[in-house]
Amino acid sequence: MPHLEVRNLSASYGDLKVLYGVDLSFDKGEVVALIGPSGSGKSTILRVLVGLTPYTGGDVVLDGQPIQYGSAGNVRAARDKMAIVFQQYNLFQNMDVMRNVTIAPVKIKGRPRAEAEADATRILARVGLADKSHAYPDELSGGQQQRVAIARALALKPEILLLDEVTSALDPELVNEVLDTIRDLAKDGMTMLIVSHEMAFVREVASKVVMMDKGKVVEVGTPADIFDRPRSERAREFVGKILRH
Amino acid sequence: MEEIISEIPAFFSLTNVRFLVESMGITLALTFFGCGLGFLFAFFIVYARQTPGHWALPLRAAAIFYVEIFRRIPFLVTIYLVLFGLAVIVKNGSLFAIALIAICIYATAYTADIIRGGFESVPRQQIEAAHAMNFGRWRTLIHVVLPQSWPVILPPAMVFMVAFVKDTALVSQLGVFELTFRGKELANQGFSAVLVYTTVALLYFAMSYPLTRFGQWLEKRLATPRSQKPQRKLR
Amino acid sequence: MNYTFQFNIILAHWPELVQGALLSLGLALAGFWIGAPFALVLAAVRTSGPAWLKRIAGAYVTFLTNTPVLIHIYFLFFGLPELGIRLDKYWTVIAALVMATSAYGCEIMRGGFLSVRRSEIEAAETLGFSRAQVILYVVVPHIVKTIYPALANYFIVLTLSTSMAMIIGVEELLGTAYNIASENYRHLEAFIVAAGFYIIITFVASLSLALIGRWAFRVKAKIF
Numbered sequence: 160m161p162h163l164e165v166r167n168l169s170a171s172y173g174d175l176k177v178l179y180g181v182d183l184s185f186d187k188g189e190v191v192a193l194i195g196p197s198g199s200g201k202s203t204i205l206r207v208l209v210g211l212t213p214y215t216g217g218d219v220v221l222d223g224q225p226i227q228y229g230s231a232g233n234v235r236a237a238r239d240k241m242a243i244v245f246q247q248y249n250l251f252q253n254m255d256v257m258r259n260v261t262i263a264p265v266k267i268k269g270r271p272r273a274e275a276e277a278d279a280t281r282i283l284a285r286v287g288l289a290d291k292s293h294a295y296p297d298e299l300s301g302g303q304q305q306r307v308a309i310a311r312a313l314a315l316k317p318e319i320l321l322l323d324e325v326t327s328a329l330d331p332e333l334v335n336e337v338l339d340t341i342r343d344l345a346k347d348g349m350t351m352l353i354v355s356h357e358m359a360f361v362r363e364v365a366s367k368v369v370m371m372d373k374g375k376v377v378e379v380g381t382p383a384d385i386f387d388r389p390r391s392e393r394a395r396e397f398v399g400k401i402l403r404h
Numbered sequence: 405m406e407e408i409i410s411e412i413p414a415f416f417s418l419t420n421v422r423f424l425v426e427s428m429g430i431t432l433a434l435t436f437f438g439c440g441l442g443f444l445f446a447f448f449i450v451y452a453r454q455t456p457g458h459w460a461l462p463l464r465a466a467a468i469f470y471v472e473i474f475r476r477i478p479f480l481v482t483i484y485l486v487l488f489g490l491a492v493i494v495k496n497g498s499l500f501a502i503a504l505i506a507i508c509i510y511a512t513a514y515t516a517d518i519i520r521g522g523f524e525s526v527p528r529q530q531i532e533a534a535h536a537m538n539f540g541r542w543r544t545l546i547h548v549v550l551p552q553s554w555p556v557i558l559p560p561a562m563v564f565m566v567a568f569v570k571d572t573a574l575v576s577q578l579g580v581f582e583l584t585f586r587g588k589e590l591a592n593q594g595f596s597a598v599l600v601y602t603t604v605a606l607l608y609f610a611m612s613y614p615l616t617r618f619g620q621w622l623e624k625r626l627a628t629p630r631s632q633k634p635q636r637k638l639r
Numbered sequence: 640m641n642y643t644f645q646f647n648i649i650l651a652h653w654p655e656l657v658q659g660a661l662l663s664l665g666l667a668l669a670g671f672w673i674g675a676p677f678a679l680v681l682a683a684v685r686t687s688g689p690a691w692l693k694r695i696a697g698a699y700v701t702f703l704t705n706t707p708v709l710i711h712i713y714f715l716f717f718g719l720p721e722l723g724i725r726l727d728k729y730w731t732v733i734a735a736l737v738m739a740t741s742a743y744g745c746e747i748m749r750g751g752f753l754s755v756r757r758s759e760i761e762a763a764e765t766l767g768f769s770r771a772q773v774i775l776y777v778v779v780p781h782i783v784k785t786i787y788p789a790l791a792n793y794f795i796v797l798t799l800s801t802s803m804a805m806i807i808g809v810e811e812l813l814g815t816a817y818n819i820a821s822e823n824y825r826h827l828e829a830f831i832v833a834a835g836f837y838i839i840i841t842f843v844a845s846l847s848l849a850l851i852g853r854w855a856f857r858v859k860a861k862i863f
Contacts (some may be wrong), residue, residue: 249533253551263537476841478802488826573707595716613707
């Protein structure tokens with residue numbers, strides 16, 4: 160049984176339709192990359208999964224159970240299992256790193272503070288920020304903040320990690336430290352859905368690549384399939400443009 | 405003019421001074437409690453106003469109407485509305501209570517917009533991140549929005565409170581023993597109006613001016629932490 | 640709660656209420672337009688006058704903005720006669736409003752003055768303008784856009800504060816409502832109707848000011 164399945168998903172922002180019947184599915188431990196031009200709806204899928212954007216049609220099925228995003232209880236359950244990291248890190252500016260990482264486990268999941276903090280220390284060490292646990296977000300570089308955001312997501316012990324263009328807002332020198340972290344997570348078997356423009360990275364880390372354009376899935380395959388042997392016209396066009404350098 | 409000056413010793417008798425100081429206390433009590441309670445209620449009004457969902461439309465509308473209405477009528481009208489409105493429900497309400505209710509209603513309406521401005525100044529993305537982690541509206545407000553709203557809320561709130569010290573003068577119409585009422589009493593007792601009202605004005609100044617300066621100091625202090633790097637303990 | 644609302648009694652007096660409302664507006668307009676020139680002068684003095692004059696103007700403004708307008712009214716109405724000056728109740732209110740406008744208006748305009756960059760003034764002065772001409776032709780147009788919303792808002796506040804005049808017997812809107820209430824013992828309805836009138840007045844005033852702002856000064860003021 161696939162870990163997560165998206166069937167015929169449609170979504171709109173007001174009058175603007177952004178997703179036209181998208182199908183997606185992946186198993187536990189898979190790393191799926193969503194690629195495509197801006198505005199193709201990649202981020203929207205992530206937002207729908209985590210209940211930030213309402214969808215107008217279709218189904219989302221997690222572990223065989225459909226999720227009814229209309230019901231608040233269902234949305235909470237979905238958010239329990241999926242954690243998202245945003246392009247703009249979205250750290251809480253009024254809290255230090257430790258608190259940013261531990262506040263959800265403690266306040267929402269009800270774990271004892273000492274346990275959450277020990278966990279957080281471990282996770283922060285894993286992303287290479289063990290010494291920054293009492294720093295505030297505005298004292299950190301973009302790359303560091305993004306790694307805190309990843310740590311914050313990991314502290315929730317999600318089944319699926321959603322990464323929404325997490326390196327797009329970073330200076331080029333800082334991109335690699337974040338990619339390294341993601342690479343490690345992939346090695347450890349975390350199910351991930353990654354939206355990214357970093358094609359070399361996608362090629363290395365993803366087990367499946369989904370190419371999207373204008374709200375529809377254009378092609379699905381392994382990285383080798385998509386980058387070396389694109390079948391559809393649109394995919395060939397896109398791959399041609401991005402792989403020119 | 406000489407007659408006015410000659411009245412000074414009699415005017416500043418111990419009893420009178422005591423009455424005046426007591427009435428200043430009442431003025432300050434009305435200001436602080438009224439604005440404090442108003443601030444608290446305003447918080448809930450703004451919370452109500454931001455409640456999502458179709459079912460909450462009457463709630464949101466009520467919150468908006470409340471604020472818009474009481475901001476557009478004079479405080480004196482609010483005072484009379486409370487006075488006569490309360491008389492319908494409660495037979496012998498205390499004047500202080502009526503004054504306090506009127507002040508609360510007025511302060512809530514004005515502070516609500518200040519608070520709303522503060523909440524809306526927190527970047528939407530942090531709120532989304534909180535929601536994505538299953539923070540409900542209330543938790544998001546308390547842990548993420550409110551701590552970051554204070555620098556935006558406090559300066560105008562202080563300005564309002566300072567202005568409010570002066571507005572309490574209108575409560576004298578109810579017969580509450582605040583400063584203006586005492587002044588009227590003393591004037592009615594025969595003291596020179598120039599003497600009485602100059603003194604009363606100076607006493608209001610003594611209450612209002614320090615608060616104004618405190619507000620300016622607070623504004624300056626709240627304006628800098630964001631731009632200074634390590635010093636930021638504003639939680 | 641057994642209380643039967645009888646609004647018709649109050650609403651039957653609508654001509655007097657309208658008259659009262661017009662008087663409220665008239666008092667506000669008088670207070671504003673007579674006080675505005677003083678505010679301008681004070682703001683100019685506080686920004687670029689000689690030090691001793693700055694202190695006097697500053698003391699005047701600080702004193703007036705930290706004391707209640709009601710006390711000003713009481714002082715003028717009850718105190719001035721002792722000093723030999725007798726103003727009727729209308730002029731007393733207008734005088735108090737003029738004083739308030741001169742002080743609060745000064746602060747608003749000063750904020751506008753301070754927003755003008757030094758370089759603009761220096762440029763104008765090197766072109767041969769005198770101090771007064773600089774203020775009139777360079778500074779004023781620049782700051783009008785900045786201070787218009789604040790002044791418009793102040794005018795609304797001023798209109799609402801004309802209600803204080805009823806305390807010394809002026810028959811503006813609230814005073815009229817109070818009189819009608821006293822005759823008919825329908826206080827609650829009277830004040831609700833008065834509140835309604837004030838809401839209408841402030842709505843019309845805000846709308847007009849916002850439109851004037853957009854057309855005459857190209858200031859994007861809020862309509863509602």
